[in-house]
Amino acid sequence: MPTFITDPWPWYIAGPAIALVMFLLIFFGKTFGVSDNLRTMCTIMGAERYSKFFKLNWKNKIWNLVFTVGAVIGGFISVRFLSNNQEVALNSKTVSRLESMGFEAVGQSYAPSELFSTEVATSFLGILFLLFGGVLVGFGTRYAGGCTSGHAISGISNLQTSSLMAVVGFFLGGLIMVHLIFPSLLPFWNNI
């Protein structure tokens, strides 16, 4: 495999390629938006009984579930056949700050083992952290009516002010987490 494939792809390849994915879905008569699948999955599991919000004909959404299964397979292909390693060339400032917080092997894989290892995923506090993070993602995207693909990419591409508002929220939340909440969560990590 040539190195331009196995090396990490630069932003100017990735960005336009993501736009291409959106164009393909528009051309197929659909809208790009991954978080909608979470709602569909709730419907399939019977959430309709508890809220009308989940009353929808999920058969019209199968295309998006199939897209998502494709994304999982795409991830597998990417790591198994198109990459030599998962090293992330981070800013040295980012690396040293995370190291000062107690993170080890920063940037040696896509996600820190301090947060995502099997040990974390099998400990009580770890499961609580992973679930809580997921609840924020699921609740927030549905409240805002879309996630990064639906608002930041699709909505902005269509120049929708509501999507711009949502993206402002995404960044507000992200900044609050990284600068205010995350540092004070450190004692919590040490207990996992």
Added chain:
Amino acid sequence: MKIYKLLKFFLTGILFGVILGKAEVISWYRIYEMFSFESFHMYGVIGSACTVGIVGVLIMKAFNVHGLNGKPISFKPKKFSVPRYLIGGTIFGLGWALTGACPGPLFILVGYGYFSIIIVIIGALLGTFLYGILRKRLPH
């Protein structure tokens, strides 16, 4: 929908997974670095996707491009509201920065072999369910 009609969505999904995986967009570190303003990478990815997207959508509208189904391509703008997008967006942003993943990357990371992410996905399903139940009591 017939199986062969679904194939194109499957292939597009694979493309999506490969792009986000290879560009490190699914990396927790990249998200942390982005919110620390210490790398241009993520801004470049999102910014160039939007720039190409805006130009492409304008062209599609200007030339009245038709989709595969023969109908003109359509866009359904969302109803404008401040609290809904700002509050909902902020809650999502908190989760995005904490888990380092938005919904697309959540699934791609499972393909990468990060199985603990399945617990985050279960959490995201719970969060979606919670929104469905509380929806009428929330400002929109």
